[in-house]
Amino acid sequence: MKIIPISLPTPFYIGPVNVYLIAEDPITLIDTGPKTKEANEALREGLRKARIRVSDIRRIVLTHAHEDHCGLARSLRDEAKDSQVLVHSWESGHRVGRLEYEEHRALLTRAGVPPGEIQSMRKMYEGVRKYADSFEADEYGELRDEEELEFSNGALRILHTPGHTPGSCSFLREADRTVIAGDCVLKRITPNPVLSPDPVDPSKRFASLAEYLVSLARLRSFAPTLVHGGHGEPVHDFEELFNRYFRAIRERQTEVIRLIPKTGTTAWEVAQQMFPGADDVHRFLAVSEAVAHLDLAHSEGKIALELGDGKEIYRPISAH
Numbered sequence: 327m328k329i330i331p332i333s334l335p336t337p338f339y340i341g342p343v344n345v346y347l348i349a350e351d352p353i354t355l356i357d358t359g360p361k362t363k364e365a366n367e368a369l370r371e372g373l374r375k376a377r378i379r380v381s382d383i384r385r386i387v388l389t390h391a392h393e394d395h396c397g398l399a400r401s402l403r404d405e406a407k408d409s410q411v412l413v414h415s416w417e418s419g420h421r422v423g424r425l426e427y428e429e430h431r432a433l434l435t436r437a438g439v440p441p442g443e444i445q446s447m448r449k450m451y452e453g454v455r456k457y458a459d460s461f462e463a464d465e466y467g468e469l470r471d472e473e474e475l476e477f478s479n480g481a482l483r484i485l486h487t488p489g490h491t492p493g494s495c496s497f498l499r500e501a502d503r504t505v506i507a508g509d510c511v512l513k514r515i516t517p518n519p520v521l522s523p524d525p526v527d528p529s530k531r532f533a534s535l536a537e538y539l540v541s542l543a544r545l546r547s548f549a550p551t552l553v554h555g556g557h558g559e560p561v562h563d564f565e566e567l568f569n570r571y572f573r574a575i576r577e578r579q580t581e582v583i584r585l586i587p588k589t590g591t592t593a594w595e596v597a598q599q600m601f602p603g604a605d606d607v608h609r610f611l612a613v614s615e616a617v618a619h620l621d622l623a624h625s626e627g628k629i630a631l632e633l634g635d636g637k638e639i640y641r642p643i644s645a646h
C-alpha cells in the first residue's frame with residue numbers, strides 16, 4: 327500500500343498543505359486542500375501523475391475539519407459520485423466553519439476577550455469560511471478510534487488523536503509503523519491547540535492541550551518510523567520531535583505562569599503579553615494558546631482560577 331503525498335498551495339499563513347493519496351482499492355484521499363482554484367488544479371495535477379482521476383476516488387478521509395484540509399471535500403465527493411466522506415464525530419463544531427458563533431462567543435467572553443474584538447474575530451472567520459463548503463451532519467460517515475480503513479492490500483488503523491481540534495485523527499500503517507497525522511504532528515512548529523467547545527458539553531471548553539499531550543504519548547507508544555504531517559516535510563525522528571514538543575510546552579507554561587500578576591488576570595491579557603502586536607487570525611490563535619496553557623496549569627494545580635464578572639480570572643497560587 328503506497329502513500330503518495332501531494333502538496334497543495336493555501337491562501338493561509340501556514341503555507342502549503344499536504345494531502346495523501348492511497349492509489350489502491352478503494353482509492354482514498356486523506357484531506358483535500360482548501361477550496362481555491364490553485365489548490366484544485368494542483369490536486370488534479372498530483373492525481374494525474376499517479377494516473378488517478380477524481381471520479382476514481384471512493385473515499386475522502388479528513389484528519390480534521392480546518393479549511394486548509396477539508397475545503398474541497400464536498401465538490402470532490404460530488405464529482406466522484408459514489409465516494410464517501412469520513413470524519414470523526416467530534417469535528418462537528420468545525421463542520422460549518424470554525425467559529426460556531428454562540429458557543430465560541432461564550433468561550434471568548436469568559437476568556438476576557440472584549441466584545442468588539444470578538445466581533446472582528448467573527449468577521450475574519452467569515453472570510454476564512456469561504457475556503458470550505460459546509461456539510462450537513464448526515465452527509466458524513468464516521469471515523470471511529472481503533473477501527474480500520476481497509477484496502478485491497480493492507481489497512482490503516484484509525485487513531486483518534488484530539489488536541490489541535492477535538493476530532494483530529496491520525497492513521498497508522500502497522501506493517502512499517504508509518505503514521506499520517508494531519509496537524510497533530512508538524513515538523514517545524516508546535517501545533518496550536520485551538521480554542522473549541524467540548525464536543526460532549528459545548529458549554530465547557532475542550533481541554534485541548536491536556537488531550538494533545540495524551541495524543542502525542544499515544545503516537546509515541548507505536549514508535550513511529552515515519553510521520554506524515556499536515557504541513558511541511560515528513561518526520562523521521564518522532565522521538566526527537568516528541569521531546570522537543572514537550573520541552574516547548576513546559577517552557578511556555580513556565581512563561582505563562584510568570585505573566586500572572588498577584589491581582590489576577592484573564593487569558594486575553596496573558597495573550598496580549600505573550601504575542602504583542604498579533605494581527606487578525608493570530609489574535610484568535612494567541613487567545614487559544616493562552617487559554618490552553620492556563621487550563622493545563624490550572625488542571626495541574628499550579629495556578630488558581632475563579633469566575634468574576636462573567637470572566638475567568640487566573641491567580642498565582644501563592645496569592646491565596
Ligand SMILES: [Zn+2]
Nearest residue numbers: 390392490509
Ligand atoms: Zn488544522
Ligand SMILES: [Zn+2]
Nearest residue numbers: 392394509556
Ligand atoms: Zn493545517
